[in-house]
Amino acid sequence: MAMATSAPSSSIKPFFPPFFSSSNPSSSSQSSLLSFLRSTASTSASISLKLTSSSSNSIPRSFSINAALKTALETSQSSVSNFQNDAVSSELKPTILVSEKLGDAGLKVLRGFGNVECCYDLSQEQLCEKISECDALIVRSGTKVTRQVFEAAKGKLKVVGRAGVGIDNVDLQAATEFGCLVVNAPTANTVAAAEHGIALLTAMARNVAQADASMKAGKWLRSKYVGVSLVGKTLAVMGFGKVGTEVARRAKGLGMNVIAHDPYAPADRARAIGVELVSFDEALASADFVSLHMPLTPTTDKIFNDETFAKMKKGVRIINVARGGVIDEDALVRALDSGIVAQAALDVFTQEPPAKDSKLVQHENVTVTPHLGASTKEAQEGVAIEIAEAVVGALQGELSATAVNAPMVPPDVLSELAPYVVLAEKLGRLAVQLVSGGSGIKSVKVIYRSARDPDDLDTRILRAMITKGIIEPISASYVNLVNADFTAKQKGLRISEERVVVDSSPEFPVDSIQVQIYNVDSKFASAVSENGEISIEGKVKYGTPHLTCVGSFRVDVSVEGNLILCRQIDQPGMIGKVGNILGEHNVNVSFMTVGRTLRRNQAIMAIGVDEEPNKDALKEIGNVSAIEEFVFLKL
Numbered sequence: 119m120a121m122a123t124s125a126p127s128s129s130i131k132p133f134f135p136p137f138f139s140s141s142n143p144s145s146s147s148q149s150s151l152l153s154f155l156r157s158t159a160s161t162s163a164s165i166s167l168k169l170t171s172s173s174s175n176s177i178p179r180s181f182s183i184n185a186a187l188k189t190a191l192e193t194s195q196s197s198v199s200n201f202q203n204d205a206v207s208s209e210l211k212p213t214i215l216v217s218e219k220l221g222d223a224g225l226k227v228l229r230g231f232g233n234v235e236c237c238y239d240l241s242q243e244q245l246c247e248k249i250s251e252c253d254a255l256i257v258r259s260g261t262k263v264t265r266q267v268f269e270a271a272k273g274k275l276k277v278v279g280r281a282g283v284g285i286d287n288v289d290l291q292a293a294t295e296f297g298c299l300v301v302n303a304p305t306a307n308t309v310a311a312a313e314h315g316i317a318l319l320t321a322m323a324r325n326v327a328q329a330d331a332s333m334k335a336g337k338w339l340r341s342k343y344v345g346v347s348l349v350g351k352t353l354a355v356m357g358f359g360k361v362g363t364e365v366a367r368r369a370k371g372l373g374m375n376v377i378a379h380d381p382y383a384p385a386d387r388a389r390a391i392g393v394e395l396v397s398f399d400e401a402l403a404s405a406d407f408v409s410l411h412m413p414l415t416p417t418t419d420k421i422f423n424d425e426t427f428a429k430m431k432k433g434v435r436i437i438n439v440a441r442g443g444v445i446d447e448d449a450l451v452r453a454l455d456s457g458i459v460a461q462a463a464l465d466v467f468t469q470e471p472p473a474k475d476s477k478l479v480q481h482e483n484v485t486v487t488p489h490l491g492a493s494t495k496e497a498q499e500g501v502a503i504e505i506a507e508a509v510v511g512a513l514q515g516e517l518s519a520t521a522v523n524a525p526m527v528p529p530d531v532l533s534e535l536a537p538y539v540v541l542a543e544k545l546g547r548l549a550v551q552l553v554s555g556g557s558g559i560k561s562v563k564v565i566y567r568s569a570r571d572p573d574d575l576d577t578r579i580l581r582a583m584i585t586k587g588i589i590e591p592i593s594a595s596y597v598n599l600v601n602a603d604f605t606a607k608q609k610g611l612r613i614s615e616e617r618v619v620v621d622s623s624p625e626f627p628v629d630s631i632q633v634q635i636y637n638v639d640s641k642f643a644s645a646v647s648e649n650g651e652i653s654i655e656g657k658v659k660y661g662t663p664h665l666t667c668v669g670s671f672r673v674d675v676s677v678e679g680n681l682i683l684c685r686q687i688d689q690p691g692m693i694g695k696v697g698n699i700l701g702e703h704n705v706n707v708s709f710m711t712v713g714r715t716l717r718r719n720q721a722i723m724a725i726g727v728d729e730e731p732n733k734d735a736l737k738e739i740g741n742v743s744a745i746e747e748f749v750f751l752k753l
């Protein structure tokens with residue numbers, strides 16, 4: 119008879135229930151309040167799940183993970199305030215470092231949740247030194263969040279919030295590798311940036327800045343500062359996203375002919391506001407004014423250079439409120455000197471602040487502002503609230519709608535998938551414990567059976583949770599939604615997915631999830647299917663995850679607590695025998711089912727137990743003569 123023990127399971131309660139849970143060993147020395155917050159948060163979330171699901175015999179479509187998380191947040195917040203009389207309380211709250219000026223309304227939201235430290239103008243060294251004490255970091259465009267910062271965080275940093283749009287100052291690859299979520303505030307400063315673009319466009323066309331400076335120097339130069347008119351001129355908006363669209367709208371109001379280039383923008387959205395989408399070269403060849411609104415990426419880096427300036431109309435005027443790096447600044451100086459570019463108005467620079475003697479900044483045909491695009495009172499209050507809520511939400515485990523390096527799952531999809539997310543992680547955790555040795559897993563297949571069209575099922579979050587379930591019990595890695603795919607790749611674990619349409623109720627997103635592990639030995643031979651792979655399957659029943667198939671045996675056991683799987687000769691009295699042993703050792707049985715192949719042939723008994731049986735209890739179970747093999751699994 120084979121007896122097997124389980125692989126160690128992660129027993130640390132998640133601080134980030136349920137999607138960003140971190141059992142990072144390097145951050146396991148969290149303070150007691152943090153541990154408390156973790157446990158209360160996750161408990162509240164699960165209580166909320168149970169209450170909702172118990173009210174109906176079907177999985178409620180109104181199931182709201184956000185509500186569950188909100189409950190968790192409220193519990194945590196009141197827990198925090200309960201601790202406020204404690205002299206050491208402030209040291210025990212999550213620490214949020216704000217490294218650049220943030221609007222008061224946002225700071226208020228943050229202070230209601232954590233310990234907020236505002237430290238502006240930190241050097242890289244100072245930031246690296248401080249970051250290992252911080253759970254979250256909030257930045258604007260001036261802080262470089264480099265790989266060194268993530269390394270220095272030693273796993274403590276869970277969220278970086280960018281109070282604005284551009285995330286080119288954050289090393290996203292490093293953030294992902296370290297499982298750190300990056301969120302931004304992509305909408306609150308759109309209008310401010312667009313208005314600043316228009317301000318620069320009009321100021322440049324009428325030499326406002328130069329004329330102002332000359333008057334302040336005591337001059338009256340009316341003929342020197344004759345400008346150009348905008349009406350009837352062609353403006354090329356390069357990057358027809360949020361800001362570009364708002365600039366286009368306003369420029370139309372000024373009577374300009376607006377064209378746009380954006381390889382990813384839908385033509386009908388442009389057409390709807392009377393803008394024609396054209397190719398890059400066409401935009402350059404026909405524009406009198408070119409306004410830049412694309413992000414800085416490896417593709418757009420220095421996309422405006424000697425070659426592209428040469429394609430522009432002589433005397434073109436350029437506005438840049440996007441990122442300095444999209445222009446080769448030396449090439450722009452050359453184009454200004456040669457007259458290809460008549461004027462430029464720039465809010466952003468490759469290096470910020472630029473060198474004092476920068477030829478570009480000093481050029482008489484250039485109007486500059488010190489990265490003021492987002493700097494209106496309204497925009498700053500807006501981004502501050504947007505980012506504060508996103509960071510607090512992320513610290514509570516909410517899947518942010520503005521996550522930059524994790525799958526964005528719309529709230530309604532998330533709410534519907536919530537119980538399947540729990541099932542997915544548990545199936546991964548169970549399947550890996552059935553592998554003998556626990557290592558060498560290279561190939562996993564997940565089969566989702568659903569009545570819905572395969573295109574109508576977003577499985578990214580389910581795959582991430584299966585990955586988490588598989589990896590965490592057998593390695594020191596901690597896995598969350600952010601780094602699941604990366605960690606799987608690092609470990610050489612290939613997870614393929616198959617979606618099978620079945621004849622069940624399309625009301626539910628998934629009928630069953632099957633996890634198969636290939637080319638491994640099993641410590642419980644009955645979990646191996648006829649085709650040779652370890653195979654288990656689960657379903658959500660009445661809102662609760664159930665294990666429904668082990669190898670080729672049908673079972674039905676709620677996956678809560680721990681599980682004992684026994685294969686025995688199908689004969690009367692087996693349930694009683696094992697139940698007695700567990701009872702004698704004070705182990706409470708929560709569920710028990712028997713699945714068999716043929717009557718009086720082989721059967722599998724799946725027993726849910728609240729406590730972990732001790733060695734003696736397991737030995738006694740193993741000594742029952744009809745039991746051929748068994749395994750104890752931790753969930």
Ligand SMILES: NC(=O)C1=CN([C@@H]2O[C@H](COP(=O)(O)OP(=O)(O)OC[C@H]3O[C@@H](n4cnc5c(N)ncnc54)[C@H](O)[C@@H]3O)[C@@H](O)[C@H]2O)C=CC1
Nearest residue numbers: 284311357358359360361380382411412413439440491492
């Ligand atoms: N100066 C400032 O203070 C501010 C600057 N910004 C910057 O403005 C830019 C745009 O911001 P949003 O409109 O909010 O972003 P967005 O993401 O809504 O729009 C960017 C657009 O650029 C397009 N794009 C990407 N690659 C392109 C390419 N090679 N050629 C043409 N288009 C391309 C995208 O398809 C997208 O439609 C970003 O760089 C952002 O950082 C935004 C706010 C304030």
Ligand SMILES: O=C(O)C(=O)COP(=O)(O)O
Nearest residue numbers: 258259260282283284492
């Ligand atoms: O949101 C953006 O992309 C911006 O460039 C605004 O930057 P800031 O927050 O003002 O440093």
